[in-house]
Amino acid sequence: MSGSESNVAELGILASDPAYNAVLAARIDDTETLARVWIKPNGTPAPFEPGQYVTIGVKVGEKWVQRPYSIASSARDLASGYELYLRLVRGGAFTPLAFALPVGHAMRVLPPKGKFILQPDDERVHLFISSGTGIAPFVSMARTLLADGRPRRAIYLNGVSYVADIGYAELLNGWSASGEYPATYIPTISRPSDPANAGWTGRTGRVERIIRSALGDLSVDPLGAVAYLCGNPDMIVAAEQELRAYGLPDEAIHKELYWPAGKQPTGAVGAPKVAETAE
Ligand SMILES: Cc1cc2nc3c(=O)[nH]c(=O)nc-3n(C[C@H](O)[C@H](O)[C@H](O)COP(=O)(O)OP(=O)(O)OC[C@H]3O[C@@H](n4cnc5c(N)ncnc54)[C@H](O)[C@@H]3O)c2cc1C
Structure with a gap:
């Protein structure tokens, strides 16, 4: 599946927003449901510790739809942006939007966070x-x-x-x-x-x-x-x-x-189509 401007418009994803601060710089589809993507912040990317994640999102109407993703790239290589590894969750709120985005589309990325990091000097x-x-x-x-x-x-x-x-x-x-x-x-x-x-x-x-x-x-x-x-x-x-x-x-x-035990996709049948995420 590859993103296109018409998909984006059909899904109601805003093409621009003052809070968009990054771009989908590149994408490699390994399968129909697995993709490696590179998110490039405008300006210098914030540094991160390996194991941390960034939250990426797009605006649909008045609402942000966003999710956290572990960074897969080296913390010493910020030039290409953050490499992420995404699975398309059918019926999910965010990943169908992410998979519909064409390369070059703007989005928002929040600074890297998370405590799942390597212990220093651990030789085990x-x-x-x-x-x-x-x-x-x-x-x-x-x-x-x-x-x-x-x-x-x-x-x-x-x-x-x-x-x-x-x-x-x-x-x-x-x-x-x-x-x-x-x-x-x-x-x-x-x-x-x-x-x-x-x-x-x-x-x-x-x-x-x-x-x-x-x-x-x-x-x-x-x-x-x-x-x-x-x-x-x-x-x-x-x-x-x-x-x-x-x-x-x-x-x-x-x-x-990656998600609480027992949780189903929020966009699945019977659930609201697009999840809202608090600012
Ligand atoms: C700290 C952190 C890091 C994460 N890093 C990654 C990452 O690197 N790559 C990634 O693909 N996801 C990652 N996730 C999960 C991601 O944030 C989303 O939950 C996922 O992409 C589904 O979003 P959605 O809105 O499409 O589905 P939602 O509507 O939010 O539905 C969520 C449901 O989808 C299913 N689901 C969620 N994630 C996956 C998955 N990866 N594979 C299969 N089923 C899933 C579960 O049933 C979950 O309850 C991470 C989550 C956290 C908390």
Whole structure:
């Protein structure tokens, strides 16, 4: 799906607004529902810590429709703007608008925020566990550490439904192949019997279900590891239990929930079509 001015007008997205302070500078569609986008603020982008998020939004009539997104780019590379990794949530309030925007469209970005950041000087093995687009902050963390010349041993576990949804595979597998960054990338597919996943020979099942076996296979010492969990809240609750069972102490488990457990898209049937967001 690619954005166009007629889509934008049909959806009622304002083309300009005094509070718009950024532009959709570039976009790569990895699948119909997954896109990497670059948001370029007018002027110098505010710096951020890897793991933080920005809130982006557009105005529809009198209302702002906006959502937070983890930054995937390196904190040392602000020149291209903020790289974000978005999933289109059908029936959602904001993502159908975001996916309809053509490159070059103006929008608003709020300054980076968030406490889901790396601990300084932590030399433990980093376990980056995510579902879907929850891999984004971990890409930023590794890119930033690489730019700083201080890579930390990292194991990425990422759960997706379809092979086509495995995000940032080229980057992460490239790092392992070249040895540029000491990362091991283990994606897992939750719907192995779906014809779309035919031929997949990697891990299967939800990401929380593979944690103990993957860490065991890699001989990870639970007392020498720190875990970061990001994405679907149900995955995070289950993954935390698995990590505890593997022997990680509570202080070594950090979490970023993308939405409250049990919540449905606000634009879904029976809900208002466009969510309002307080200023
Ligand atoms: C700190 C933070 C960082 C975030 N970073 C990202 C990110 O990097 N990439 C990203 O795609 N989303 C991210 N999200 C989620 C994002 O803010 C929106 O909730 C999401 O894009 C859906 O917005 P919507 O208005 O279209 O759906 P809404 O109408 O708000 O409906 C929300 C519902 O959509 C579903 N949903 C939300 N996010 C996802 C998702 N990523 N994948 C599948 N289903 C989802 C859930 O059922 C949720 O209850 C983040 C959320 C938080 C709190």
